[in-house]
Amino acid sequence: MQLFLQNLVNGILSGGILALVALGFSLVYGIMNIINLAHGAYIMLGAYLAWQLFTSFHVDPMLSVPLAFVVLFAFGYVVQRTVINRVVRAPVLATFLLTFALSLVFVTIALFIWTGDTRGVQTSYAGANFTLAGVTVPWAKLLTLVVALVITGLLYLWLHRSKTGRAIRATSMDVGAAQMVGVRVAHVYGITYGLGAGLAGAAGALLTLSYPLTPTMGDPFLIKGFVVCVLGGLGSVEGALVGGLVYGIISSFATQFDVTILGQHLSGTGLQDVVALIVLLLVLIVRPRGLVGRATA
């Protein structure tokens, strides 16, 4: 029971950050049909921004989260308006290749500025944790989860209540109809991509609390974000949240999976992503549009 609870808590704690990572990816994917391979690079840029502020001015990474959001939002908006909007209606693979190339450019620039050395942020509360009913909870991870949930909630409200949010959702439903009622699609696309990049940046700044920094640190998160947003269902805030938590919990329980087949020992810690991916395949076969995905024509 103790082990079960601990695994559940670990899964939820790591699922929160995955949800935040997947959220930005899912928005861009669901609304503009862009597989944003630069998402990992934005996570990395947000992380380095937080690291630089921490190293130069002793700013706590938690305070850098909103700043990383704003800076990367602006950056993403400019990238979308100047580059991606030019080919946004081309077949999906054109933007796939385009964002891959952009990511290459950003990672190389980061490599040039910050070198390939592994960096880390040492906060005063880095190793601190508390125990509740026998379950150990690290403060940094709990804080990360809370911030991730708050951002997700705010985004949900903004998308559903504000005028721009409604314009974004309208554009994702029908570009032509949205244009006809006066939505400026180029601007809305810029905002959407900016949001994607901003959320990635915020996630990156949060990640500095528990992950080491390298210019390619975004890659595993990009792939997990991709999987999570498909698992949950594309383009919806709820989908990213559910997908992230499910993915986190499954891969946490998978660490307990220790078997020996034909003299071959398989340890769960090395196979947690395999187990999560098998679950993804099964989910997709049963529910081809993800866990909370809606059926569309």
Added chain:
Amino acid sequence: MTGKRWVFISTLAIMGLLLFVPSFHNDYINLTFRNILMYAAMSYGWNLIGGYTGYVSFGNVAFFGIGAYCSAVLSKTGVDNVFADVGLALVVCALFAIVVGLPILRLRGHYFGIATLGVALGLTDLANNLDFVGGSGGLNLKQADQAHFYLYYYAMWAVTLVCMLATFFIARSKLGYAFVAIRENEEAAQVLGISPTRYKVIAWALGGMMGGAAGAVFAPANGFVDPGTAFAVDNNVFPIAMAILGGMGTASGPFIGALLLSGVNEILQEKFLWLHSLFFGAIIVLIVVFLPRGLMYLVGLRGGVRRWLSDLRAFRV
């Protein structure tokens, strides 16, 4: 003769010239061109399922990895023969494609893409954990001596040529028309009596065999296989990028894309050791922005610059 036919003949002519690469007796040149051929073969493999059939796979590196590991396991059991390597890889890749393809090819669009990515990542993790393929430490193969070094070049050349010709002839057969019909409208194809499942699995398996053959030649040529080299991210993304740049769903596109992209990458690496990826990325950005449909699009273009600009305008918002 159409423009595309001329391009394909030129492509074959370039392939003929590449047969003379080993006569330079330069290991660097040999290795560079062997890599170009390898990427071309993988790109042809992706092109069958992603380009012709319209099912965009993000996991074709799985087949390359399986092929590489087939050779490694054969070498471990004492068999060092490139024909045996390729033969085993073809069989294993075809079987794997059928077993995995039947469930995941039910998925459409992005969901298929993510499932293939899952397959590739899952295999990577398995290779990292299975002892009989060396785990994360990998396996050494019999080290290629100088004579073998050239042998593997010719083997890769032959694999690529077969992929190219197979693509050309498949595209002009009933099989190829069925693939394109599925890409254009799966329901309509079904109504016409084409079984989508059967043809999708065939496209996926044939493409997988191409990638597997490339991997089977790569492993002994490289002399070493581990999960990082067999399932490398570059080996997953580059072939897709090459097919898009050259022209998806064409018999010349993957080869042209491989030649162009690898060539540019190689030159940049030599000129700017530190910042070469920056320029490489910037060049791809420029190509995509100005030629989002790949180079082969220019071959069929009627109406010159004006048509090109109006086509480009259709893609912007």
